[in-house]
Amino acid sequence: MTAHALHCRLPLPEGFRMADVLAFHRRDPQQLAERTFESDVGTGLDKGLVWKGRPACLEIRVNRAELRARCVIDGVDGANAGDADAQDALAGLVRHMLGLDQPVEAFERAHAGHPQLGPLLARNAGLRVPQAATPFEALSWAIVGQQVSLGAAVALRRKLILAVGRQHSSGLMCYPDASSLLQLDAGALRVAGCSQTKAEALLTLARAEVEGELPLDDWMGRGLQGDASSALPVDEIRARLLAIRGIGPWTVNYALLRGFGWLDGSLHGDAAVRRGLQHLIGSSDRIGEREAERWLAPFSPWRALVAAHLWTLKVGD
Known part of the structure; x- marks a missing residue:
């Protein structure tokens, strides 16, 4: 049976940070299952995945001039290539992977005035949490x-x-x-x-x-x-x-x-989160899990988004 392709286009919010998505999928320097692209025109990601039981390749291209994602998934059953439900499934997959439905603007407005976190949010404006495909x-x-x-x-x-x-x-x-x-x-x-x-x-x-x-x-x-x-x-x-x-x-x-895409997980057990928190609050002592859990608690229902911002500090041991 010949493989076919699904296509969709998705508008992106102003200031969308495709670089964060590429960094997430660039963890393997051998690019075995993911390939990333960057040029003056735009950026892109190719990802190998299993789609409805078939080997498939998801292509996401972002044109900087249009703030739009062009998405293709190659390897689908020909019977589904023009199916509206399949098109919707592709669009949902891409929205999920890019974090487009995460309420980051509301989160940033709510905590812009926080004396410690606020400046970090301003520096990372628009930060979303890139998602695994499934x-x-x-x-x-x-x-x-x-x-x-x-x-x-x-x-x-x-x-x-x-x-x-x-x-x-x-x-x-x-x-x-x-x-x-x-x-x-x-x-x-x-x-x-x-x-x-x-x-x-x-x-x-x-x-x-x-x-x-x-x-x-x-x-x-x-x-x-x-x-x-x-x-x-x-x-x-x-x-x-x-x-x-x-x-x-x-x-x-x-x-x-x-x-x-659940944004209220308390990642206080994550060592990088605790190192980032130690740096953010200027503590000379290492931050333990209980202290990190207490500090993150007031930021519910967005505690995991706070953790994502702390990850950007990339503080070493």
Whole structure:
């Protein structure tokens, strides 16, 4: 069956920060599953992913002169190429990945006068949290990404993608969906570099999604119908995920942010958030988790957005 393509165009807000999106998808210097582009005319991202069971390539191009994203996903079933629901699904995917529905303007207005955070918000005006393509990608990355360094985490992610081995005709490897991951067993994941705990967590997660015990995409769809902070069944998601051995609170909060666009996760367990907070408030002492949790609490329902701003400080150990 011949693969076809879907197309859509999306308007972007004034000052949209495509550079943040490119940085998020540029973590792997080998560009195995993602390629980024920058030129005087505009910027772009190509991402390999599995779309409705098929290897696909999502192309996003942003023309600086038009403030518009042109999006193509190549590799879809020809029967769906002109389907309105499929077009809407593509537009929803891109809006999700670019964070276009995140209420960043309201957040910045609400806290512009904060003596410590306010200047950082002004410096980072328009900052959004780029999203993984799917909640499964965000969760599986959070599981494999807990390594001694970002470089080690990216290397393990690369090995996982290669082990599954789904490739688009463009040459890009595709980040696996749950069904693709289940082609591997724990032994194959161990050979790819996963610990036994990580391998079991990945397989349990994938199996639960495939069998409908974790309807990750349905949950994301509920969030995309309105404000994710109010529409998502966060407590249910958290409880079901924490029941999986190898998934802890940090993994859940990260996945809720990067996979579902939930902006109220308290990322006080994140070391980079605590380092950024220490720098922001000018403390000579390291900030512990409890202190960071207390400091972030008044910023609900946007605590994860505060964390994203703290990440931009890039303070070393």
